[in-house]
Amino acid sequence: MAFLTTRVKKQDEDDLKKLCRVMRYLRNMSNIPLKLEADGTHIIKWWVDASYATHDDMRSHTGGVMTLAKGAFYQQ
Numbered sequence: 001m002a003f004l005t006t007r008v009k010k011q012d013e014d015d016l017k018k019l020c021r022v023m024r025y026l027r028n029m030s031n032i033p034l035k036l037e038a039d040g041t042h043i044i045k046w047w048v049d050a051s052y053a054t055h056d057d058m059r060s061h062t063g064g065v066m067t068l069a070k071g072a073f074y075q076q
Contacts, residue, residue, distance in 0.1 A: 010056065036071035042070050 048064040055061070065072045 034071065037069050039070070062073040 045067050046064060047067075048062065049059060050062045052060045
């Protein structure tokens with residue numbers, strides 16, 4: 001979703017397909033509750049991803065998720 005918001009001014013057909021896929025996913029997940037839980041380990045885990053030269057101006061795109069036991073409590 002973060003990537004699609006960067007494509008607002010110059011979207012193409014592939015971007016529309018990606019947006020439709022995200023919207024279908026969100027619509028199908030509306031019945032599933034979000035869960036956040038912490039356990040006694042206090043272990044924080046990060047997952048980070050990067051895509052280089054993704055945009056037409058050769059800018060890159062990054063994102064990350066932080067979790068503590070069950071559920072993501074920070075996403076970028």
